[in-house]
Amino acid sequence: MLFLKSKQIFQSFLGLAPYSTKMHSLSSFYFSSTNEPRERKPIVINEKDLEWKQVRGSGPGGQATNKTSNCAVLLHKPTGIVVKAHDSRDFNTNKHYAIKRLKEKLDIMINGDLSKKAQEIEKRKKQKENRQRKSKKKYEALKNAQASNNQATETKESSES
Numbered sequence: 001m002l003f004l005k006s007k008q009i010f011q012s013f014l015g016l017a018p019y020s021t022k023m024h025s026l027s028s029f030y031f032s033s034t035n036e037p038r039e040r041k042p043i044v045i046n047e048k049d050l051e052w053k054q055v056r057g058s059g060p061g062g063q064a065t066n067k068t069s070n071c072a073v074l075l076h077k078p079t080g081i082v083v084k085a086h087d088s089r090d091f092n093t094n095k096h097y098a099i100k101r102l103k104e105k106l107d108i109m110i111n112g113d114l115s116k117k118a119q120e121i122e123k124r125k126k127q128k129e130n131r132q133r134k135s136k137k138k139y140e141a142l143k144n145a146q147a148s149n150n151q152a153t154e155t156k157e158s159s160e161s
Contacts, residue, residue: 040114043106045099051075052095057086064089074098081105 053073057065071086072094083105085098107115 038114040111043103043110045076045103045106049077051077054091059086061089070094072098074102076102076106079106079109081109 051074053075054069055071055073056067056069057071059065068089070089070091071084072091074083074085074095075081076083081102083098083101085094085101087097088094104115104117108117112118
């Protein structure tokens with residue numbers, strides 16, 4: 001899905017493939033758009049589009065978790081996304097977590113690279129690259145200092161003999 005506010009040019013060219021000895025046809029496509037900034041679209045969820053189920057939980061927590069129906073399962077009818085939340089013992093709290101997860105999934109689906117999750121991942125990548133670059137620079141400086149220190153001791157030893 002492209003959500004561009006731009007002028008788009010689409011061209012297609014049909015001809016013969018220059019690299020082929022057999023007469024294969026070649027088709028190439030050209031897509032161009034002006035790089036105007038895109039904006040994040042707000043996520044709006046209608047209550048009519050949601051279907052809730054209250055199911056029994058599972059996992060660690062013993063008898064209280066396995067006997068009570070506090071797990072929230074949320075179905076978003078237009079997209080078919082199913083979200084399950086069983087983070088707490090309270091059903092209403094789990095409903096809150098389920099809606100939060102659904103909004104996150106819809107944000108990724110609608111906004112793509114502009115979603116909050118994608119921006120957070122990109123920020124972490126940049127931080128990791130910066131840390132690696134600083135570490136590499138630090139160890140190169142340390143290596144150079146050791147090399148110059150070794151040269152100084154070698155020249156000192158050669159001058160003493």
